[in-house]
Structures are given as structure tokens and as C-alpha cells.
Amino acid sequence: MEIIFKDPWVKIMNLFKYAKGGHEEIEAVFQVSRGYTVISENDNFIVAYLEEPTIKFSKQLVSTMFPRQLSAVKQFYTGSGVVNATLKFYYLEKDARTRHLLNELKEVSQRFNFNLYVEPVERRDYHEVGEEILNAVKSTGLEGNKANIIVGGIFGPAIREPYFFEKVKALSIINRTPTHLININKLNDIVRECKEGLKQCGSYRTYVLNNIVQLYAKAGGIPWIPGERDLLRKSAVIGIATASMKRSNKEEYIIGAAFSIAYFGEEIRSYITASIYDRSELDEEIIKSKGIYVPRENVNNLISKITEMYSKWGVNQYIIFQSPIVHYEELKGLNEINDVLRKKGIQSRWILVHVKNRGFSKRIYDANTLDWGPYRGMCILDKDYISTFGKRGIVKTILASTGWIKIKRGNKEYEEQLYKATPRPLELEIYVDDAKIYKEPAKLAIYISRLVLLLGKLDWEAYTNWPKEPFVIKYARRLAKVIASIDEETRKALLNTLTSSVALRFIM
Numbered sequence: 001m002e003i004i005f006k007d008p009w010v011k012i013m014n015l016f017k018y019a020k021g022g023h024e025e026i027e028a029v030f031q032v033s034r035g036y037t038v039i040s041e042n043d044n045f046i047v048a049y050l051e052e053p054t055i056k057f058s059k060q061l062v063s064t065m066f067p068r069q070l071s072a073v074k075q076f077y078t079g080s081g082v083v084n085a086t087l088k089f090y091y092l093e094k095d096a097r098t099r100h101l102l103n104e105l106k107e108v109s110q111r112f113n114f115n116l117y118v119e120p121v122e123r124r125d126y127h128e129v130g131e132e133i134l135n136a137v138k139s140t141g142l143e144g145n146k147a148n149i150i151v152g153g154i155f156g157p158a159i160r161e162p163y164f165f166e167k168v169k170a171l172s173i174i175n176r177t178p179t180h181l182i183n184i185n186k187l188n189d190i191v192r193e194c195k196e197g198l199k200q201c202g203s204y205r206t207y208v209l210n211n212i213v214q215l216y217a218k219a220g221g222i223p224w225i226p227g228e229r230d231l232l233r234k235s236a237v238i239g240i241a242t243a244s245m246k247r248s249n250k251e252e253y254i255i256g257a258a259f260s261i262a263y264f265g266e267e268i269r270s271y272i273t274a275s276i277y278d279r280s281e282l283d284e285e286i287i288k289s290k291g292i293y294v295p296r297e298n299v300n301n302l303i304s305k306i307t308e309m310y311s312k313w314g315v316n317q318y319i320i321f322q323s324p325i326v327h328y329e330e331l332k333g334l335n336e337i338n339d340v341l342r343k344k345g346i347q348s349r350w351i352l353v354h355v356k357n358r359g360f361s362k363r364i365y366d367a368n369t370l371d372w373g374p375y376r377g378m379c380i381l382d383k384d385y386i387s388t389f390g391k392r393g394i395v396k397t398i399l400a401s402t403g404w405i406k407i408k409r410g411n412k413e414y415e416e417q418l419y420k421a422t423p424r425p426l427e428l429e430i431y432v433d434d435a436k437i438y439k440e441p442a443k444l445a446i447y448i449s450r451l452v453l454l455l456g457k458l459d460w461e462a463y464t465n466w467p468k469e470p471f472v473i474k475y476a477r478r479l480a481k482v483i484a485s486i487d488e489e490t491r492k493a494l495l496n497t498l499t500s501s502v503a504l505r506f507i508m
Helices: 094-114 124-149 164-175 183-195 203-216 284-289 296-313 328-345 383-387 441-459 473-484 487-498
Strands: 002-005 026-028 036-041 045-050 083-092 115-122 151-155 177-183 235-244 250-262 265-279 317-322 350-357 365-366 378-382 393-399 404-409 412-417 425-432
Touching: 045 383, 045 441, 083 094, 083 124, 083 203, 094 115, 094 183, 094 203, 115 124, 115 203, 124 164, 124 177, 151 164, 164 177, 164 441, 164 473, 164 487, 177 183, 177 203, 183 203, 235 296, 235 473, 250 296, 250 473, 265 296, 265 473, 265 487, 296 317, 296 328, 296 473, 317 441, 317 473, 328 350, 350 441, 365 378, 378 383, 383 393, 383 441, 393 404, 393 441, 425 441, 441 473, 473 487
Parallel strands: 002 365, 083 115, 083 151, 151 177, 235 317, 317 350
Antiparallel strands: 026 404, 036 045, 045 378, 235 250, 250 265, 350 425, 378 393, 393 425, 404 412
């Protein structure tokens, strides 16, 4: 399916005022009120343009463009108090590029009220580096937590340990020790690009800042929060992804779950957990026709654990984003959880969103851009689902979470692409527990779509490119892949650790 949009309003702008000091801000392509505006409608579709969600660093600094313009930020959200951490970092002896990077991290981090002490450890070859990293993560444990130690190191193809990255992250979770791995190939590629020298090289400065954001979050700090409290007020977002077991005699699947809450709109708390099931528990006909899904019992166990944690904080809405298909058993399991909570006097609602990122042929084109790519925030609503929402409780939308953006800096405006090759929109299939509560399904789809845009910006591991999917799906998928890839002994220890929720920073 292809949707081509052309509208003379494309030149109407100036919704956002740029921040003082000439910082960049995203300009609205269309005048937007109350979060969105409908720009075109026919018998089949409603085309809307969404207001760009904001990011908050402080009461004074709320912006559409940050954190991409991090060079203009003087401190992180929790920067009023100094965050202290030690980065114990293993790398090859005489590796001048890595040594330079470590010095930059130490120096630049102080600008953000982040006291990062770097402890460099040189080793003769990659085999020693890999062994030292694994041993350090195992031995740091609780003592390291008290000292806020982050274990890091260089890794690349020369490290012979199979699934090295996954093994490190598994041990990070088991021992509650944050880890920070630098891919040597990526570092070398960036350095080679910087013909004018590292100090003047924009891509290298961005790389340094990206690492500092990650390290700050891994040290327990909060770099930034949502700028609009209503997008996550009394709501928890949950990501679910699956992976097939790589090193097992059984045909088993891992469910990774990441979940996050903007605690009263002022703090982000994020966690991970997991579950395991056998293929024999599933309907083979459904698998053949639609794909892998999540069994009801596993949904019950995972979501019950999460609701038990959050209900005491006044959370009454759970928005679940997942990459596996939605099966009626899963919906039934969620309703059973609601029934249990209501018997305890807890009123809760759930919204389940199947986020489809690949495997479909839908594209959005906009004839007003140079290459006909869409603007970020273009949203296409399917009117067939809106008209039947009261009976089915399902609504579908297509969202351009990448695309073109208009940027204003001072009095100048220009456009920038947030994608490479042909842009692929997301297809969002939204299910609710009770359709009668939602009088305007189009506004529900708009709300979920804006939330998806926001959750890309809240990925503290990738501040420059705003990933297409909600960050909770990304980390749920990473956790599932970690569990599916590691050896049996480590897997048992990890699954045992995840019987209680663990902070998300240990999988970053």
C-alpha cells in the first residue's frame, strides 16, 4: 500500500520558538493545536500531523530538539547533585586512540556535573582483554555497587569468547554491575573519518557525548525526562520481545520484557524481567500463518509482576508495546490480571500495541519534500477500524517515526533527513481492554503515536538518532537475545536473578 500526500499548508510553520542562545528546535510543518491537526481526509484514511514531543533537562530547558543538541546543555536532569562513578576500562597496550577517548570522557563529563574517574588497564592482546572484562564483572558485585564501579573495555572480532557481548551483559545483570563496551571497529571508523583532527571533528565529539550519556545513565543518573507530563501521567510503558533459544536441545523461546515509568512525571524508573516457554505450548497453525506469539500464562506472570510493583505508586494504566503478534490468549490473560487487581480494589486499564517494523509493504510519500520522503510525525489512521472500534476494540495507524524534520536555528530554517534509503513507517495495531471507555478512537491512536515518538527520544543509549521503536521494545529484544545466546550455566543464573525485577541500566 502506498499513500502519497500533497497539501498547500506544507509552508505553514512557526509553532515552536527556538530556545535562547540560537539552539536548534524542530519546526512544525503544519500549525498544530492540542497535540495534532488533521491535514487531509477521504473515505478510507485520516492524515494527521503530530506535534513533536518535548524533552526536559530542567525547569528552564524544555525543547523539541534536545537531546540531539546536547552540546548546548550544561547539565543533566539530575545534575543538581554530583554523580560519582569509576570506569574501570580494559584495552590493548599502546592503543593511543582508546587512551585519547578515555581522556576525553573524563574531561567532558565534568561539564555535566558528572565526576567520572577513569581507571585505564592495558593488556597485551584481545584474549586477555576479554578475560579481564569477564572476571572484573564477576568479581565486582555488591562491593562495586557501593563504589559505583562501571566495568568497561574494548571488544571486537579478535575476542574469541562466543557471544562475548551477550555474556558480559548477562553477568552485568547477575552481579548488578553496570558495563560499558566500546566496539573497536566503530571507534576506528569514526577516527578515520576525522581528517581535520579529533578536536575539530563533529562526529567524534558526538561519539564522546553519546558515551557520556550512557555512562551517566549506567551510573544511576537521569539524563532527561519527558517534557509533557500528560503523555505518561499515572502510566507505565512495557516492551515485550521474543527470541528463539540458540544453545538448547529444546525448541524454546525467551520473552524479554522492559518496563518504565515516569514517576509522577519527574523521574524515570526502568526495569527488566524475562520468561521462558516451549514451542509445544503454542498453536502450530497460528505460528505457520502469523508467527510466534506469547502464551497466556507467561503474560499473566510477567504483567502481574509489573503491576504489583507499580500499583503502590498510583499507576492505573499499562501501555504494552510488543514486536510479537497479538493472540487472543494474550488479551484474555491481560483481562484476567485486571479482574484480580479489581478484587484488590485497584482499578487499572491496559492498552496493547503491536509495533510492526518490517515485513509489510506500506510506505508514506510526501510530494513536498526533495525525495518525497515523509515528515516525521505524519500519521495515517485507518477509518475502517475507527468505525468498528466500539465492537472490536482495535484501531490501526501508520506512523512516520523517521522522516524529514524542519529545523530552526536563530532566524534560519533548513531541513534534515532522519533516515537512510527508503523510509519505512511503523504500523501500530492498538488493542484496548474496554472499547466503551474510549469515545474517540482516533484520539487514542494519536496519543499512542505521539508516545512512540517520545519513547524514541528517551533511549539514553542513542541520543543522536531517535530509534524508530519505543526504547522498551529495544531493550526487551536485547534481553531476550542475551538469554537465548549465552551458555546454559550462565542462563540459569540469569533467569534466577530475573525472578525479581532488575534496573534497566544493567542491560544498556
